[in-house]
Amino acid sequence: MKVILLNSIKKLGLAGDEVVVRSGYARNFLIPQSKAILSTKENIECFKKKKLMFENQFLKKKLEAESCAEMISKLGSITITAKSSIQGKLFGSIGPKDIAKVISELVGVKIYKSQIRLPDRNPLKFIGNYNINIHIYNKISVTLEVKIINLPLCKKDNNEYDDKK
Structure with a gap:
């Protein structure tokens, strides 16, 4: 079944593309959620008028993504401190949510x-x-180095250590 996409859908296409999908996917998901319309002569004619608007939106998002990618690449690397054992194993893990939060705070743009694409798709x-790879928008991605270091401990009496506050 041929449909015209109203929104960009990952692994399917961009807004405005005419794609062939399975009929059940179109009838049960894409069309009811207003993510696509049937590809008929009337819809194609109507959509040609809207296509310029979609192209302008795509260009605007692409420019924003390129500026965001430039800001992130200027960082070069980020450092995250975490508690760990003597062997270097973290107490817990660092996941995409933690990394996105740090980058968002440093750059000022919501990530x-x-x-976030982690190596082996597992938390650090x-x-x-x-x-790590940061996929910003449609084929625009940046590689960033994440350094995870041990959280320093404060020495107490009797050679006991306590978390630094």
């Missing part, structure tokens, strides 16, 4: 956890340096 569980 979502779904945009050891101290070290990791290269």
Whole structure:
């Protein structure tokens, strides 16, 4: 079944594209959620008028994404402190949500956890340096180095250690 996409859909196409999908996917998901319309002669004619608007929106988002990518690449690397054992294993893990929060605070642009691509798709569980990929928008991505270091401990009496506050 041919449909015209009203929104960009990951792994399917951009807004304005005419794509062929399975009829059940179109009838039960895309059309009821207003993500696509049937590809008929009337809809194609109507959509040609709207296509310029979609192209302008796409260009605007692309420019915003490129500026965001430039700001992130200027960071070069970020450092995250976390508690860990003597062997370097973290107490807990550093996931996409944690990394997105740090980047958003440093850059001032909202980065979502779904945009962060971790190596092996698993949370980071050891101290070290990791290269992560940040997918910003439609084929615009940036590689960033994440350094995870041990949280320093304060020495108390009797050689006991306590978390630094």
